[in-house]
Amino acid sequence: MGIKDRLSGNEATAMAMKSMNMDVMAAFPITPSTEIPEQFSQYVANGLTDTVFVPVESEHSAMSACIGSQAAGARSCTATSSNGLALMHEMLHIASAMRLPITMACITRAITGPINIHNDHSDAMSSRDCGWIQIHAEDVQEAYDNYIMSVRIAEHKKVLLPVMICQDGFITSHAVENVELLEEEDIRSFVGFYEPDYYLLNPELKVAMGPYDPPTYLMEHKRQQAEAMIDSLDVIKEIYDEFGKLTGRYYDLIETYKIEDAERIIILLGSSAGTAKIVVDELRSKGEKVGIIKIRSYRPFPGKLIREALKSPKVVAVLDKAEGLSSIGGPVYSDVCAALNGNAGFKIVNYIYGIGGRDVRTDDIHEVFADLQDDIDGKESKAKTAANYRYLALRE
Numbered sequence: 001m002g003i004k005d006r007l008s009g010n011e012a013t014a015m016a017m018k019s020m021n022m023d024v025m026a027a028f029p030i031t032p033s034t035e036i037p038e039q040f041s042q043y044v045a046n047g048l049t050d051t052v053f054v055p056v057e058s059e060h061s062a063m064s065a066c067i068g069s070q071a072a073g074a075r076s077c078t079a080t081s082s083n084g085l086a087l088m089h090e091m092l093h094i095a096s097a098m099r100l101p102i103t104m105a106c107i108t109r110a111i112t113g114p115i116n117i118h119n120d121h122s123d124a125m126s127s128r129d130c131g132w133i134q135i136h137a138e139d140v141q142e143a144y145d146n147y148i149m150s151v152r153i154a155e156h157k158k159v160l161l162p163v164m165i166c167q168d169g170f171i172t173s174h175a176v177e178n179v180e181l182l183e184e185e186d187i188r189s190f191v192g193f194y195e196p197d198y199y200l201l202n203p204e205l206k207v208a209m210g211p212y213d214p215p216t217y218l219m220e221h222k223r224q225q226a227e228a229m230i231d232s233l234d235v236i237k238e239i240y241d242e243f244g245k246l247t248g249r250y251y252d253l254i255e256t257y258k259i260e261d262a263e264r265i266i267i268l269l270g271s272s273a274g275t276a277k278i279v280v281d282e283l284r285s286k287g288e289k290v291g292i293i294k295i296r297s298y299r300p301f302p303g304k305l306i307r308e309a310l311k312s313p314k315v316v317a318v319l320d321k322a323e324g325l326s327s328i329g330g331p332v333y334s335d336v337c338a339a340l341n342g343n344a345g346f347k348i349v350n351y352i353y354g355i356g357g358r359d360v361r362t363d364d365i366h367e368v369f370a371d372l373q374d375d376i377d378g379k380e381s382k383a384k385t386a387a388n389y390r391y392l393a394l395r396e
Contacts, residue, residue, distance in 0.1 A: 002180035002247065009137075009172040010035035012144040012179050013079070013105045013165070017051075018043045019187040020151060023074035023194070026054035026065035030084035031117050032169040033107035037079055059084035063091035063102075070100040071209050073199030075151070077102065081169060082109035085123045089130070095162045096131025096225060098209050101154030102162040104132075105147065108270070108321075109169040110356045118357020119169040121270065124298075125322040125331045131225050133163040133232055134299040136269045140177040142296075143167040145249060148182070151191050152239045158231040166298075168271040170357070182247065190246060229300045236297055253302035256309050258284060259291030263312065264372040267336060268319040269295040272353075272360045279365040290369055295332070303339030310340075315347045315372045319392070321354045329389045347375055353392035364393050 007015065014036045017025065025044075027037035037053075044053045054069075056062045059080050066076040080088065085106060095102050108124050110116040124134060135150060137143040143165070150163040167173055182190075198207045213221060236253060244250035255273070258280050259265055266276055273294040283290045293309055295302065310316065320330025328334065333350035340348070351368060354360045371390075374381045381390075 002182060005179055005181055006176050007140060007179050008035070008174050008176050009140045009143045009167050010107070010174065011039055012140050012181075013147055013167070014039035014043070015181065016144050016147040016187075017077055018049045019182070019184045020075075020148065020191050021049050021188065022051045022077045024052045024054060024066065024069040024076040025078060026056055026062045026069070026076070027078050027080070028056050028059050028062050028084065030059065030081050032109060032173045033079045033081040033084070033105060035173070036105055036107070059087040060091060063088040063095065066102045067091060067095050067098065067100060070095075070102050071098065071199065072201045073194075073196055075194040077104065079105035079107065081107045082117075082123045083112050085127055086111055089127065092127055092130040092132060092162075094210065097221070099160040099225075099228070100162060101151075101160055103147065103150050103154055104162065104164050106164045106166045107169045107173045108166050116356040119171055119321075120355050120357065121166075121321040122323070124164065124166050125324070127164065128299055128331060131161060131229070132299065133159070133161055133229070133236075133297070135163065135165055135297055136295065137165070137167040137172060138271055138273045138294065140172060140175070140179050141249070142251075143172060144179055144181070145243065145247070145251070148187055148191065149239050149243050149251075153232065153236055155194060156232075156235045156239070157197075159228050159235050161225070161228050161232065166270070171271045180247075186246065190243070233300050233302065236300075251296060252305075253295075253297040254305050254309065255294040255296060257292045257294065259293060259309060259312075261289050261312055262291035263289045263314045263376065264369055265291050265293060265310065265313045265316045266319060266365070266368060267293045267295065267306070267316060267332070269298060269332065270321065272319065272321070275360055275362055276365050279362050279369065282362075283369060288369075298332070301335050301339065303335070306336060306339055310344070310346070313346050315349070315375045316344075317349050317351055317368050317372055319351045319353055319368070323352050323355060349375065349388045349390060351390050351392045358393060368392065
């Protein structure tokens with residue numbers, strides 16, 4: 001039986017970490033993720049967990065400490081946001097290359113500059129190709145569940161990659177929602193005891209980690225990382241299914257919502273999916289064939305599932321809460337287009353939205369669906385630009 005509670009997303013994530021009795025947490029505060037190490041340090045101080053809490057002088061050092069402790073055989077975690085994640089960037093690559101199953105709560109926020117402390121996905125998107133699995137949450141319940149499942153995913157023998165568990169800054173991190181928690185003994189039984197095959201403090205098997213990798217080997221090692229990312233697609237589904245049997249909450253790499261006969265479909269990730277679902281319900285009540293696809297697993301990218309889901313649309317909009325500055329659109333749009341491989345059979349357009357925490361209202365989602373209908377009808381789009389690369393709710 002689950003435990004009913006009301007928690008913010010940050011509190012729920014800290015609770016998940018505490019319930020798993022992580023071995024090490026190294027962290028440096030940055031808005032809007034600060035509450036996670038703050039809350040967690042209280043659990044440590046009050047003796048509610050055996051975790052070693054390591055306060056450090058920067059986010060770069062936080063990830064460095066996690067790399068060291070995980071390499072030594074300790075289950076390690078951290079939390080960060082925005083420029084803190086950017087400061088970790090060097091060490092993100094090292095963590096994944098060393099195949100260390102670190103878990104990190106990424107409370108997504110715009111990367112400065114100019115200075116902005118509000119939500120968009122520019123920090124997570126800037127780290128999308130660092131070799132980390134990346135899973136996004138729509139609400140507090142998903143954030144809590146994702147963290148618990150991610151430890152199992154990261155440590156699976158076919159994966160052994162770090163995992164970034166993303167939730168939208170302030171929108172999900174600070175908002176208080178009803179949440180169903182698991183008993184600690186159920187969580188610890190689900191996650192299990194961390195028993196790495198290779199670790200630095202194992203006297204029986206001496207290993208070297210982080211050595212020089214010349215041209216003779218680096219390409220093969222990168223291919224191994226790529227294979228692990230591909231293998232994680234099946235592993236994630238397997239662990240989602242096991243978690244569903246435990247909790248009754250079943251997840252998948254993507255979530256489809258009323259797309260069976262949809263002619264207009266929006267693809268997006270994060271908390272905006274909840275707003276989009278309301279609009280879909282409103283338009284469906286009027287007989288309009290609309291739906292959404294929410295991407296939960298952004299890395300590995302579920303391209304096959306997205307292709308299979310897009311059976312009936314006449315036009316698709318991909319919403320990016322980050323500006324890729326590539327001149328062709330945002331990162332999610334680029335990945336969707338790559339997954340479709342030019343064989344879509346329908347028009348696909350991109351919207352950049354919600355940058356720097358700009359509100360995403362139901363009116364905005366209505367505007368996207370209206371634009372898509374104009375695209376179908378061959379009318380001039382109401383979007384700021386009628387091309388495939390558009391901005392939503394942009395002031396001129």
